[in-house]
Amino acid sequence: MLRKIKHLFLDCQWSPEEISQRLRFETGKTIISFSTIYRGIYAGLFNGSDLSRGNRSAIRKLRHRGKACHSKNYVEKRGKISIINTIHERPEVSNKRTELVHFEADTVAGKTRQSCLVTLVDRKSRFLITSKATKKAQDR
Numbered sequence: 001m002l003r004k005i006k007h008l009f010l011d012c013q014w015s016p017e018e019i020s021q022r023l024r025f026e027t028g029k030t031i032i033s034f035s036t037i038y039r040g041i042y043a044g045l046f047n048g049s050d051l052s053r054g055n056r057s058a059i060r061k062l063r064h065r066g067k068a069c070h071s072k073n074y075v076e077k078r079g080k081i082s083i084i085n086t087i088h089e090r091p092e093v094s095n096k097r098t099e100l101v102h103f104e105a106d107t108v109a110g111k112t113r114q115s116c117l118v119t120l121v122d123r124k125s126r127f128l129i130t131s132k133a134t135k136k137a138q139d140r
Contacts, residue, residue, distance in 0.1 A: 005037065006046055015063060016041070097124045107133075 008014045008022070016037035023031040040046060046058035094102035100122060108117040120129040 001031065002045075005032070009037070009041070009046060010058065010061060013061065094123050100124050103129075 005019055005023075008019045009016070014022070016034040019037060020030070020032055020034040041058050041062065044057065046061075091102070093099050102123040103120045104123060106119050106121075108119060110116055116133050118131050118133050121127070
């Protein structure tokens with residue numbers, strides 16, 4: 001049975017779910033669960049001499065290539081620009097609007113992957129400067 005499972009997984013590139021369901025279909029009863037097959041893969045039961053050790057062996061035959069799954073509360077942090085100054089940290093002079101040249105910047109997005117409009121507004125005089133950006137940065 002192990003030889004058949006190994007053949008289906010390594011040679012035919014079936015997923016553990018497909019293997020367990022196929023065996024269940026052929027025999028009419030549950031022979032092995034997909035989670036047991038996954039445990040065998042991670043334990044190294046499917047590693048042979050034809051698989052290189054540097055390639056993390058049979059784990060690389062899985063659909064996700066053995067990449068770690070993220071937890072439910074995982075937040076992607078790569079490629080994100082953190083906000084250094086918040087609006088609450090704005091100088092009091094700017095909040096009272098007593099001086100000129102305290103600008104607020106914003107972007108007005110157009111269609112996806114198209115240009116966008118960049119706006120700068122002076123807090124006191126409400127002077128508006130706009131410019132079209134030729135290419136909008138991708139949302140991450």
